[in-house]
Amino acid sequence: MQDHPDAHAEAALIAQARAGDPGAFDALVEAHQRAVFRFARALTHNDALAEDVLQETFLSALEGLGAWRAESSFRTWLLVIARNAALKHRRRDRERPGEQEPDFETLGRDAGWGDVDSPERIAASHEAASAVTRALASLDVEAREVLTLRELEGLSGDETARLLGLSLAAMKSRLHRARLAFVAALRAEQGHHAR
Amino acid sequence: MLGERVVGGKKCSEVLGxxxxxxxxxxxxxxxxxxxxxxxxxAACASFGSRFAEAIARLREEAAREGLPEGVGAxxxxxxRSAQSG
Incomplete structure (x- = not known):
């Protein structure tokens, strides 16, 4: 998440790209393509669709570069474009229509809260890295989305809430649920591999 | 949580939240x-809290390692290029 240029250098690149310098736009693409792809994959759960979203995002950005305003970061602006593109592609999340969200305690129990007999640690290994990826992929789209913005892209709470169209309090609640669900999914992955 | 306790005036579930x-x-x-x-x-909340923090740290580290799948950037x-030249 630290792979993008500082704000000053980026503003200069944007100005050059607006003036028609393709090299400057390439540099912006290079700086942000991983973040946009990761977010698109979190939303679509599909690498091919995520690639379509990635391409549409940068094509829209190229056309609409004049619309970017410095009050939001360039990355956040791109992520908003990507989210709109992904919403057009992705099937609406009908996984659990009408189902009530579990409370923190239910999510916590799945994550090992109160389970004093299993002080398992997270192994520092290649296998553990794959488990992290699989655990994230196993979550529902809302959880993947908020975790990607906050933990992977490092957006602030305010930026994340604005991008998701939520109040700050609602975003924090969603983030906490998502983190607990992630810890539960990671625990399940590791339990699976321990057998 | 089985055996939920009140410590420091707060229940385990309140701390979880x-x-x-x-x-x-x-x-x-x-x-x-x-x-x-x-x-x-x-001890139960201390143990869970540290695993919770460790898992989130792992998620952040994993993000820093992840690259684009082959061919996507190209x-x-x-x-x-095609859009810029057209």
Whole structure:
């Protein structure tokens, strides 16, 4: 998440790209393509669709570069474009229509809260890295989305809430649920591999 | 939680609800004190809190390692070139 240029250098690149310098736009693409792809994959759960979203995002950005305003970061602006593109592609999340969200305690129990007999640690290994990826992929789209913005892209709470169209309090609640669900999914992955 | 306790005036479930905001440094002084006091006297919450923080740290580290799948960057560049020249 630290792979993008500082704000000053980026503003200069944007100005050059607006003036028609393709090299400057390439540099912006290079700086942000991983973040946009990761977010698109979190939303679509599909690498091919995520690639379509990635391409549409940068094509829209190229056309609409004049619309970017410095009050939001360039990355956040791109992520908003990507989210709109992904919403057009992705099937609406009908996984659990009408189902009530579990409370923190239910999510916590799945994550090992109160389970004093299993002080398992997270192994520092290649296998553990794959488990992290699989655990994230196993979550529902809302959880993947908020975790990607906050933990992977490092957006602030305010930026994340604005991008998701939520109040700050609602975003924090969603983030906490998502983190607990992630810890539960990671625990399940590791339990699976321990057998 | 089986055997939920009250430590430092707060129940385990109340502390569970504050964990994310604790991790983000987003608690006010009273809330922060409740969590710290509770965790100092509750081994189960201390253990879970540390695993929770470790898992989130792992997620952040994994993100830093992840690259684009092969060919994605090149195809994006080609599509943009085509748009720029057209």
């Amino acid at each position: 504050l964990l994310s905001r604790y991790l983000d440094g987003d608690l006010d002084a009273d809330e922060h004190r409740w969590v710290v006091t509770h965790v100092e006297g509750c 195809r994006l560049k080609a599509r943009l």
